[in-house]
Structure formats: C-alpha cells, structure tokens
Amino acid sequence: MNKHSSSNGTVLGLRHVALASALCCAGLAQAQTDSSVTLYGLADVGITSVSGLKAGTVTQVASGIMEGSRWGIKGTEDMGGGYKTIFTLEARVELDTGASSNRPITGSQLSDRFSQAALLGLPSDVALGLPVGTVQGTVNSIDAALAAQYGVNVNNAVFDRQAFVGLITPVGAVLAGRQYTPAYETFGTYDIMATQSALSAGQIVQFPAVFEIRTSNALSYRIVKDGLSGAFMYAPGEVAGDAGKGRLYGINAGYKTDVFSVGLGYNTRNNELGEKSLTSTVLGASMNMGSSKISTLVAKIKDDNPNGLSTISNLIAPAGSLAPIVAFGNLVESKFVEAFKQDGTLFHIGYRNVIxxxxxxxxYNRYDDKRPANADVKSYGAAYTYALSKRTDLNAVLVRFDNSANAQVAPGGNGYLGGVTASAGTDSTGVAFGIRHRF
Incomplete structure (x- = not known):
C-alpha cells in the first residue's frame, strides 16, 4: 500500500486495534461456545467546523468524529487443548454518504511545499529555457496523481480495515491477512485518545503519513502472558523476483500492571525499489490513578527513500524522450523525493478522567520536523464524552492546530483527514459534536 494514503497513514481508530494485539488473551480464550460467529459494528457521525481553510470556515456532517464507522464479522472455534481458530472481516462505511471511502475536507489540495515549484526547489522556466508555466504545470500534474491517493480507502477495498484468519495456541497466536502493524498498536495504546478524534497525536502528521497503520499480506505472531505482550510481523512485498521490494517488518513488546504500563514498537518498510523507506519507532508509558489516567509517547520517524515516487520521471519523459526532457524529468523527480523525505519526532502527553x-x-501533541522544511506542528485541546448507555455516547471535541511557517495541517476526525489550511503557517481550530453507537 502506498504510504501516502491515509488508510495507511493516517491516522484512524484503535478501539478495535486491541483485538489485533490481544487475540490470544482472555477475551477470546473464554468463548462460551465451541464455535461462534458475531456481527458487530460501530456508527459514529456528527457535525464538524474547521477554520483556516481556503474556503474559510467549513462546516459539514462527517462520519468518524471519534472512531471510524464500520461493520464486521468475527468468529472463533474452540478445538480443545488450548487451540482456537479465529477470523475477522471488518469493512469501513461512511455514514454521511454510504460510501466506503472519503477524501480530506480540503479535497485534492496539497501543502504549499509539495505544490509550489519554487518551494520544491525547482529552477524557473527561464533558467531552464522552457516556455512560461512549464515547470509549475508539470508540478500540478504530478500533484494531481499524488492527491488521488490522499484520503481514506481510496481504492475502495471491501474489507479495508481488517481481514485475517488465525490460530491461537497455548504458546501464542499466528495470524495471516490484513492487520494493524506493531508500531501503530503501540502508538494507539499510549495515545490518551486511543487515536480517537482530531485530538489524537496522529492527526498532526497526516501527509506524508508517519505510520503504517495497517498492512496487507501480513503474517504475525502474537503473545500475551502474565502482563507481558509481544508481536512480530512480516509482510512480503510480493514482487516477482525481489522479495525485498515493498517488504515490511514490525515488532512490539510491552509490560502492563494494574497501575503502570510501558511499551515499545518498531516498523520498517522498503519502498518499491527495495530501499529502506518509512521507519517508525514508538516508546510509550502510562499510569492509572483510579478514575484517572496519564499517558505519554515519543515516536521517531525516518524515511530517506519515500515510497511510490520512482516513476515520476517516466510521467514527464516516457521511453524514447530526448535527453533534455529526460534530464528535466529526473530533476523534478529528485525534488519530489527530497520533499517527501521524513526525519522528525512526534511527542504526546495526555490526561483522562472518568466519573x-x-x-x-x-x-498536547508536537511534531518536531528536522528536515530543511522545518514544518513543525503542535496541537492541543479537550474532548468530552457523555455515555447515554453502555453502547451509545455523545461527544464534543475542541482542538487547535498551530502550524509553523512551513506547516499547514487542518484537523480532521478519526475516520477522515482534515487536509491542509489555506497557506503555510495558517493555524486552524476544529470543533466537533457527534453521536457514537456500538453494536
């Protein structure tokens, strides 16, 4: 999956990610029947208002204020002797439209540093001896292709959220299929919002995505025992002749008591050329204090070989092109590769109280961008939930995004991306009210 897609990046719900990392813990190990199949889901919709956009303040009905709406089927069969088979098929649904995918509030608009030729570091038309408008026009056409992958489940996969089958044994669980990645599970565990709402730390690092959220074609081993937990994942790129192209490795480990927990997660993926690409390392800790909880995490993000950009030059200079056109294509591609490189640190601290x-x-969240662009972002705010019942609650979220001179991130929700503000350095405030029902 292209890491620039938010279904892979972004930034989406973890209430059910616990399912992936705790498949072999007590909840599944205590099934009341030898075999069962359950239909389940979550419906989350509300009204959101976001300021600082090109259109001004935009108010809309949105699906996924707190968590992405979904429906799914899961099952288990107890085979005795500590062995069980399990499966999960989980699909996204947009309550506002009935679709299975969505685009950011700001549509195909990309940040200025990806869409303005001068900010990309490209020479002018005059310097290159090209007709006026050629360089920016070329950038616009490439941006259109990149923006087509900027959204949630843009490929309209049916079971885009999860699709796996597994075997639970006395010494752990083995799973195969589309799953949450180990580093993202650690992130979701120590984000006080559990990735819910625009207040989640992941919302300020939407594009390029700093985490592989889920990955397809994955094999994983997971274990939970006496407060210790761990997971290892391998996802081959499935490219004929080179198993390293697109390959992902991930691992996490954690320790939990009734009062304290700590965890470490790590993902690394190769790009389409087999080069080491997006690598994410997450360290988190939390403490329970009766009705309150405090949680913090630090994530180190590194990507020197961004995925999915190696064919840009071919779009500009198809096979057989003249040498000057080939050189121009290579130049443009190199500038986009440089712009999409990542080197930064994400910090989060949060507090929750339940009465x-x-x-x-x-x-409070902060992304410290160490690239030349220095696109630092911070966000802070509050979220309130009132439980009408065990399955239904009302929610309100207020969040502020402060963008540095070269950043322009806008708040979204758990189930969708906010996109970008009107211009680099423009701040944004998001207000959302919603209702969530679980079944």
Missing part, C-alpha cells in the same frame, strides 16, 4: 458517565480528556 460515572462523564469522560474528559486533554492532550
């Missing part, structure tokens, strides 16, 4: 039906969460 009866009331849940209040506050959080």
């Amino acid at each position: 009866g039906p009331h849940t209040i969460s506050v959080a």
Whole structure:
C-alpha cells in the first residue's frame, strides 16, 4: 500500500486495534461456545467546523468524529487443548454518504511545499529555457496523481480495515491477512485518545503519513502472558523476483500492571525499489490513578527513500524522450523525493478522567520536523464524552492546530483527514459534536 494514503497513514481508530494485539488473551480464550460467529459494528457521525481553510470556515456532517464507522464479522472455534481458530472481516462505511471511502475536507489540495515549484526547489522556466508555466504545470500534474491517493480507502477495498484468519495456541497466536502493524498498536495504546478524534497525536502528521497503520499480506505472531505482550510481523512485498521490494517488518513488546504500563514498537518498510523507506519507532508509558489516567509517547520517524515516487520521471519523459526532457524529468523527480523525505519526532502527553458517565480528556501533541522544511506542528485541546448507555455516547471535541511557517495541517476526525489550511503557517481550530453507537 502506498504510504501516502491515509488508510495507511493516517491516522484512524484503535478501539478495535486491541483485538489485533490481544487475540490470544482472555477475551477470546473464554468463548462460551465451541464455535461462534458475531456481527458487530460501530456508527459514529456528527457535525464538524474547521477554520483556516481556503474556503474559510467549513462546516459539514462527517462520519468518524471519534472512531471510524464500520461493520464486521468475527468468529472463533474452540478445538480443545488450548487451540482456537479465529477470523475477522471488518469493512469501513461512511455514514454521511454510504460510501466506503472519503477524501480530506480540503479535497485534492496539497501543502504549499509539495505544490509550489519554487518551494520544491525547482529552477524557473527561464533558467531552464522552457516556455512560461512549464515547470509549475508539470508540478500540478504530478500533484494531481499524488492527491488521488490522499484520503481514506481510496481504492475502495471491501474489507479495508481488517481481514485475517488465525490460530491461537497455548504458546501464542499466528495470524495471516490484513492487520494493524506493531508500531501503530503501540502508538494507539499510549495515545490518551486511543487515536480517537482530531485530538489524537496522529492527526498532526497526516501527509506524508508517519505510520503504517495497517498492512496487507501480513503474517504475525502474537503473545500475551502474565502482563507481558509481544508481536512480530512480516509482510512480503510480493514482487516477482525481489522479495525485498515493498517488504515490511514490525515488532512490539510491552509490560502492563494494574497501575503502570510501558511499551515499545518498531516498523520498517522498503519502498518499491527495495530501499529502506518509512521507519517508525514508538516508546510509550502510562499510569492509572483510579478514575484517572496519564499517558505519554515519543515516536521517531525516518524515511530517506519515500515510497511510490520512482516513476515520476517516466510521467514527464516516457521511453524514447530526448535527453533534455529526460534530464528535466529526473530533476523534478529528485525534488519530489527530497520533499517527501521524513526525519522528525512526534511527542504526546495526555490526561483522562472518568466519573460515572462523564469522560474528559486533554492532550498536547508536537511534531518536531528536522528536515530543511522545518514544518513543525503542535496541537492541543479537550474532548468530552457523555455515555447515554453502555453502547451509545455523545461527544464534543475542541482542538487547535498551530502550524509553523512551513506547516499547514487542518484537523480532521478519526475516520477522515482534515487536509491542509489555506497557506503555510495558517493555524486552524476544529470543533466537533457527534453521536457514537456500538453494536
């Protein structure tokens, strides 16, 4: 999957990610029947208002304010002796449209540093001896192709969220299929929002994505025992003749007591050329204090060989092109590769308090971009949930995004991306009210 797609990047819900990392823990190990199949899901919709966009303040009905709406089927069969088979098929659904995919609030608009030729570091038309508008026009055409992958489940996969089958044994579980990655599970565990709402730390690093959220064609081994947990994942790129192209490795480990927990997660993926690409390392810790919880995490992001950009020159200079055209194509491709490289640190700290039906969460997030672009972003705000019942709650979220001179991220929700603000350095405020029902 292209890492520039938010279904892979972005930034989406973890309430059910626990399912992936705890497949062999007590909840599944205590099935009441020898075999069962369950239909389940979550419906989350509300109204959101986001400022600082090109269109001004945009108000809309959105699906996935707190968590991405979905439906799924899961099953288990107890074969005795500590062995069980399990499966999960989980599909996305957009309650506002009925579709299975969505685009950011700002559509195909990309940040200025990806869409303006001068900010990409490209020479002018005059310097290259080209007709006026050639360089920017070329950038625009490439941006259109990149923006087509900027959204949630843009390929309209049916079971885009999860699709796997597994075997639970007395010494752990083995799973195969589309799954959440180990580093992202660690991130979701120590994000006080559990990736819910625009207040989640992942919202400020939407594009390029800093995490592989889920990956297809994955094999994993997972174990949970006496407070210790761990997972290892291998996902081959499945490219004929070169198993290293597109390959992902991931691992996590954690320790948990009733009061304290700590965890470490790591993912690394190769790009389409087999070069080491997006690598994410997450360290988190949390402490429970009765009705309250405090959680913090630090994630190191590195990508020197961005995925999916090696064919840009071919779009500009098809086979047989003259040498000057080939040289121009190579130049443009090199500038896009440089712009999409990543080197930064994501920091998060949050606090949550639960009193009866009331849940209040506050959080502060910061991304320190160490690239020349220095596109630092920070966000802070509060979220409130009122439980009408065990399955239904009302939610309110207020969040502020502060963009540095070269950043322009806008708030979204758990199930969708906010996109970008009107221009680099423009800040944004998001307000959302929603209702969520689980079944």
